[in-house]
Amino acid sequence: MRVRFAPSPTGQLHVGGARAALYNWLTARKEGGTFVLRIEDTDRERSTPENVEQILDALRWLDLDYDEGPISQVARSDRHEELLQRLLADGKAYRTTATAEDVKAYKEQHGADRGFRGQAEAEGAVRLRVPDDGETVVHDLIRGDTTFRHTHLDDPVIARSDGTALYNFAVAADDMDAQITHVIRGEDHLSNTPKQLLVYEALGAQPPVFAHLPLLHGPDGKKLSKRHGSASVQELRDAGYLPEAVVNYLALLGWGDEDDETIIPRDELVRRFSIERVSRNPARFDEQKLRWMNGRYLRELSTDELTRRLEEFTGRTGLRPAVEISREKVQTLAEFWPLAGFLFDGPTDDPAAREKWLDEDGLGALAEAREAIAQTDPFDAEQLETALRNVVQRRHAKPRDVYQPVRVAIAGTPVSPGIFESLTVLGRDESLRRIDAALTK
RNA sequence: GCCCCUAUGGUGUAGCGGUUAGCACGUAAGGUUUUCGACCUUGAGGUCUCGGUUCGACUCCGGGUAGGGGUACCA
Numbered sequence: 001m002r003v004r005f006a007p008s009p010t011g012q013l014h015v016g017g018a019r020a021a022l023y024n025w026l027t028a029r030k031e032g033g034t035f036v037l038r039i040e041d042t043d044r045e046r047s048t049p050e051n052v053e054q055i056l057d058a059l060r061w062l063d064l065d066y067d068e069g070p071i072s073q074v075a076r077s078d079r080h081e082e083l084l085q086r087l088l089a090d091g092k093a094y095r096t097t098a099t100a101e102d103v104k105a106y107k108e109q110h111g112a113d114r115g116f117r118g119q120a121e122a123e124g125a126v127r128l129r130v131p132d133d134g135e136t137v138v139h140d141l142i143r144g145d146t147t148f149r150h151t152h153l154d155d156p157v158i159a160r161s162d163g164t165a166l167y168n169f170a171v172a173a174d175d176m177d178a179q180i181t182h183v184i185r186g187e188d189h190l191s192n193t194p195k196q197l198l199v200y201e202a203l204g205a206q207p208p209v210f211a212h213l214p215l216l217h218g219p220d221g222k223k224l225s226k227r228h229g230s231a232s233v234q235e236l237r238d239a240g241y242l243p244e245a246v247v248n249y250l251a252l253l254g255w256g257d258e259d260d261e262t263i264i265p266r267d268e269l270v271r272r273f274s275i276e277r278v279s280r281n282p283a284r285f286d287e288q289k290l291r292w293m294n295g296r297y298l299r300e301l302s303t304d305e306l307t308r309r310l311e312e313f314t315g316r317t318g319l320r321p322a323v324e325i326s327r328e329k330v331q332t333l334a335e336f337w338p339l340a341g342f343l344f345d346g347p348t349d350d351p352a353a354r355e356k357w358l359d360e361d362g363l364g365a366l367a368e369a370r371e372a373i374a375q376t377d378p379f380d381a382e383q384l385e386t387a388l389r390n391v392v393q394r395r396h397a398k399p400r401d402v403y404q405p406v407r408v409a410i411a412g413t414p415v416s417p418g419i420f421e422s423l424t425v426l427g428r429d430e431s432l433r434r435i436d437a438a439l440t441k
Numbered sequence: 442g443c444c445c446c447u448a449u450g451g452u453g454u455a456g457c458g459g460u461u462a463g464c465a466c467g468u469a470a471g472g473u474u475u476u477c478g479a480c481c482u483u484g485a486g487g488u489c490u491c492g493g494u495u496c497g498a499c500u501c502c503g504g505g506u507a508g509g510g511g512u513a514c515c516a
Contacts, residue, residue, distance in 0.1 A: 215510070
């Protein structure tokens with residue numbers, strides 16, 4: 001089995017492309033097949049080295065390793081030329097100067113549902129001859145058979161006047177030479193498949209098995225666009241998602257088996273995945289569910305590992321104590337710093353929080369808490385809790401009326417990791433300094 | 442215009458002629474709680490529509506409707 005993934009390097013790999021890559025990878029890995037990566041670059045304007053690198057980078061981040069590639073189509077232009085000449089010589093393709101307008105005129109004359117058929121000329125673009133009768137059936141692992149009648153098909157242009165190959169010809173030729181057995185791609189290619197099948201036939205080659213994945217839609221049900229939040233792998237990474245969570249989420253976006261499991265680690269995915277069971281309807285990218293799933297994966301990481309990833313993500317070091325006390329409270333890597341950054345960079349400035357919690361009552365409670373904190377020994381979470389609970393009792397206050405002023409004093413914001421734990425991480429001196437600063441303001 | 446695909450709660454899915462239509466996210470209420478979160482309990486919410494086939498349709502067939510894709514000397 002040889003499965004190939006061929007993204008068009010027009011820029012970043014978006015989630016739909018990432019899902020296609022994953023499904024290709026899972027299919028190959030499940031059967032012990034070969035996963036081939038090819039770059040769709042018959043239009044070399046689009047496949048800039050930067051674009052290609054972005055794709056590779058996204059695949060690396062998702063940890064989808066390929067066995068062969070990346071193979072460039074541009075590099076195969078001599079071979080394309082050779083094959084083209086063969087089709088021309090065999091009369092299976094012909095040159096024509098017919099333009100899009102000519103095709104339109106032809107249809108007006110012969111009926112809108114009649115495909116264009118041209119005359120051979122000495123010059124012009126190369127078109128493949130489509131038989132007048134019969135039909136081409138696309139056998140698809142996901143959607144079954146789809147029949148296309150030849151009368152509905154235009155003779156497709158397979159090469160430009162300058163001789164360079166066009167997509168529909170190049171993919172088929174390349175897949176033939178690479179002996180690709182499985183092509184898994186987006187549904188936007190379904191209608192092009194009969195043309196590619198016809199190319200295979202003209203070339204006298206055995207076509208691969210196809211599987212067309214439904215396209216992804218945005219939250220509004222319309223076509224997915226950058227407008228709708230995290231559309232690319234790069235953006236998901238920057239938003240603080242874990243690659244293992246993204247892989248799990250993507251796998252379930254349009255696929256499920258009879259088991260109701262939601263959290264499925266990668267090796268389990270490889271075992272259970274089956275391309276035949278992929279859904280036929282378009283799915284919407286639901287970032288809320290990804291967030292939830294990311295939280296699950298985040299909490300499964302050891303504190304050491306999570307610290308490592310957070311230090312890489314934030315570019316800071318010495319995060320471990322802060323990670324230890326915040327790990328239950330974040331869903332993504334990006335949420336860590338806003339929550340725990342105050343431990344390193346001092347209290348955040350939040351006037352609203354100050355006004356609400358450091359009013360007269362709040363300052364009174366804070367002053368009392370300060371004394372309790374100053375005298376706590378040993379300075380650990382357990383002792384601090386006892387000390388502050390005493391303050392609460394003495395003042396006949398609600399716990400929050402004491403804890404929140406302390407929180408605002410040391411963190412600046414009304415949201416933070418546990419108050420006792422935070423104080424412990426800061427240490428007595430720094431805690432008192434911050435409280436005193438709040439008291440004197 | 443023509444060709445093609447799709448249709449289960451708000452979202453992702455399970456089901457494959459007979460089920461109280463299951464699970465997960467989200468959501469509502471409650472619990473836990475020093476904030477946030479995490480966690481626990483309970484609830485609301487669905488088979489696009491109209492016909493047909495059948496003793497019986499979410500499931501099979503046809504027409505609508507809606508969404509999507511293709512129709513390039515783009516990929």
